[in-house]
Amino acid sequence: MKMTSLKMKKVLEDRLSDSNLNTSYNREDDTFRVELNNSKQGVSIKLPSVIGKYNQHGDQAIDELVEHIKESLKIMNETQRLKGMEKNIFPVIRSTSFPTKAKSGVNLVFKDHTAETRIFYALDLGKSYRLVDEEMLETDGWSTQRIDEIASFNIRSLENDFRIDTVAENDFYFFAKQDGYDASRILNDALLEEIKGKSKGELAVAVPHQDVLIMADIQNKSGYDILAQMTMKFFTEGRIPITALPFIYEEKKLIPIFILAKNKPEN
Template identity: 45%
Template sequence: MKAKELVAILKDRLGETHYEWKLENKTNKLRIDQRSTGKGMDLSLGDVLTKYDERKDKAIDEVVYTIEQTFEALKAEKEQGFKDLSNVYPVIRSGSFPKKSKEGQPFLTSEHTAETVIYYALDLGTTYRLIDESMLSQLGVPAERVKESARFQVRKLPTHVKKDEVGGNIFYFLNENDGYDASRILNDAFLKEMQSQVEGDMTVSVPHQDVLIIGDIRNNTGYDVLAQMTMHFFTVGAVPITSLSFIYEDGKLEPIFILAKNRVKKEQEES
């Protein structure tokens, strides 16, 4: 299938009454603007065409759903805006994630670890919108108040975990599929509660947005399993964050590779 054929299918599925379509032939980049809101989105057709070769009509269904949900979110944002701060949550992203929106507005962020950054999102039901400075001005409250409220809201999210044992090591998986699974790493009370159950080294991993893994590492095999596990989740996640895991100790997170270096250095000094 070629890009023009794909655009024709999308027009047929979504119609031309509510949307304006503009295809950049050189880059296969499609611009879709919604007439009612004046809002738009860009779609890379190369990615969609690759998925179509593998998954056929299912790939078309997925991209149609994505377009519909994106514009539903934009519509909800315009109609609802910030009713209050109870629909604002923190989200974890990799350190390489864009710091500005496509319109050039800086996102609201906070430092987290050397590998991760905290962003803030306006929850719109089936999706959410990352908060940027232009949205802050609409809200009319200080950035710090938004951040504090988001951290408070994440503590209200359920923290049910599934337990698995591999090679004498225990792993706990949190996967609520609400878009904020990785965000639970910011729930200090939850982490401390899990620490009380851990007998070995406690590790915390957020390989992608929709999973949080807590490890009770009791032998060297556990670290090997953890490394393979996080790399797998990192590669299959829709929104990958980091394949590195963290040691949780005294309320702090330290990347495991840093801890490993320190241990090696200490062992060498003692010998």
């Protein structure tokens, strides 16, 4: 039986039926939302990405999603402090369309990154995380500069395992540790410089969703087309999509590029 958004909505409603929760479905952007009744804080899920994972992994994908939602809602009901949790603060990459306010109306702490991306900050709580907001900073008397410095240090401390695939004489590096910060590794300048140093051609970088970072040593024109198709595929399948546009990395800067047909654009 083919899974549709309406069928998935019904499955999630059944699995998340609780008097303390309110669920809703936005047909326009195909999003399912679960909120706490008392605070209106909650989690929004893009159903097409859930269906994609369900088609690959079956009921296990739904089990994992429901556990993630319940853990996230539990954390939202608790007061979180930054002080004493310095080692658990990491940067997370999001698209520029990602909301800059929590549903409660509190401003989230963020920093501009590229024309396509922004940097938010996550307090890692084990099975889930909470995005840092201005109230959390004020409670501990922290500045945005301080949290950025701590998060930047922590992302550099993570292991950077990768897999290399060579396609049409272009080398693709995949970082997919599944620790929640794969895309965040794009902020590790030393890592970018290391892969740049290995590259024979031009280095391109992509963060299609939260759980993958792709670096590509583009050595011929077909490499751009392969990267574009690969990035779009990952973008449509990711639980937290970021951007389908890859970047060229040169002179320690990330420049978004739009790849059309089989050629790199002149500009």
